[in-house]
Amino acid sequence: MKNLTFKQLRYFEALARHGHFRRAAEACGISQPALSMQIKEMEEEVGMELFERGARQVRLTGFGEEFAPRIREILRSVDELGDIARASRDRLVGRLRIGVIPTVAPYLLPSLLGNLGRLHKGLDVHVRETQTPRLIQELEEGRLDTAIVALPVSEAALTEITLFTENFVLVRPGADAGKPVPEPEAVREMRLLLLEEGHCFREQALSFCNMDMRTPPRDVLDASSLSTLVQMVDAGIGVTLIPEMAVAVETRSASVSVARFKDPEPSRTIGMVWRRTSPLASQLLQISEVVRRSIGALRDQHDGQRARDNVPGQ
Amino acid sequence: MKNLTFKQLRYFEALARHGHFRRAAEACGISQPALSMQIKEMEEEVGMELFERGARQVRLTGFGEEFAPRIREILRSVDELGDIARASRDRLVGRLRIGVIPTVAPYLLPSLLGNLGRLHKGLDVHVRETQTPRLIQELEEGRLDTAIVALPVSEAALTEITLFTENFVLVRPGADAGKPVPEPEAVREMRLLLLEEGHCFREQALSFCNMDMRTPPRDVLDASSLSTLVQMVDAGIGVTLIPEMAVAVETRSASVSVARFKDPEPSRTIGMVWRRTSPLASQLLQISEVVRRSIGALRDQHDGQRARDNVPGQ
């Protein structure tokens, strides 16, 4: 049964339908002898006669009739493969496994998932939220299709594209609202609250204050989310830095003040990365556009809120 | 999608399983470039990349993963075709449509169907009981596989084999039991009860009495079954002829007498016919053996009963 071919199945089906070699051959677009040979070969392959050649008509044998519905079913399945392929040709479809770092996920995802669902119906999005090193590892193992992280990643096996750059802002207790913005070095002397180890944002914040990773600030509090940090500031425990993106969400229900730094403002660049070999490259570029659009929407929203709250703009 | 081949599907499956071209090729018994080419061709056919070629590993794309289970299902179905063929190779299997004339069916079928069911489990027997011309027509149209009729049929398109020959016996009212057996011509003068037009047995009986079909006997009664004929005789309405085969069943509950004719006894030959082109020929020969065995069992039963009832033997 190893040498059965699709052609033979199609020819079988045509012959069963027409009951006539010449007409069936015509329907298949081949000559009558070609069909005779293929049917014969198929019968040899199967080891049973499939058709009864009468003087005036060709009929399925009882055995052939057992084959016919199964063969039709197989041909249908194969045609369906074609349908699926055709349907997915230019459309982004199937599973998309996307990783996002925790300091981006809660702000970006609601908007992004909404847009993806609207723009790419039939796309099955899986989200993984964890820290950069694990995302990169899973990406390289093929367990993720892409990741949204802070650049640069600098992995030879990965392609990275920039999505946007955002500044960090200082979050202080509401009472500090009017005070001058401290110099980076001055922040070192304040009670600076930071995320726990492993978050790239922690390193970025430390780096801005010119702090070495081996000489941590006086009193660190290892929070697991920006939300916790802001709540801590609100409780008067200290100050913290958060990315602009998080301002709208995190300061909404807290009486804290937000202050921009003087130039050069601290910032981070968020980008998308994927395996250089990924065949999804072109689709991922499409996705990156959707991400930018989602960010844009967030920014507008943020700006609107900033105006209402009288938060210093840039 | 018209040029997909089974080979490609098998190669796809192997590559998906091994995640490695060389090993997959080895598993398929071909060289690595051959596999590369077929996969590439398949991808072109589909219009999508199915595998992601990484530096160190080969993985299914998300799209490929949608294909994989379907392809496995198709391969499974094809293998099943092989299984079915192998299982049916030497065994008589599937549907067997058998036609039987009404003057044989009620006596032969109980035993025959029992034997067929016992000897060929999995054989799906369909029985059609009607008169010879219709059986022959349905046979030639391919709506029956074989028919059991009185020979000869003399159709060029049909093969016929003899199953057995049986005599006709005279059935008279029980009161006539001791009377001498009449000459054939004498029967003509008796009130001879016959089957309705169309039954071959009617013609055979008439022929025995040297009656032309255009000069029917004085008082015909067109019965639709031998059973009816015997009941009529039992009621004293006349006499009839029935084949030996029917004696045991039909005279069991009637007080009629059965008499053999003097040589040459009237008789008929029952045989099996099928299309000369039927691929079932060899299986039908097997079937014919089962029929003979069934007839033999009937005869023995009949002989036993004849001995008990003191019916004249031959």
Next chain:
DNA sequence: TCGTTGCGATAAGATCCTCTTATGAAAAAC
């Protein structure tokens, strides 16, 4: 950083398969 190694892609030629046209044989139709 530079060979080395492993892997898949590509190239060129041999082989096998499948198709076509031409023809044969058998049965049916006229």
Next chain:
DNA sequence: GTTTTTCATAAGAGGATCTTATCGCAACGA
């Protein structure tokens, strides 16, 4: 009895598929 219809067979052309040899690329090790 001749013609027609139909499927099978034969022989050769063309195409598909395989093999061996080789390339290019990336990862790995010294």
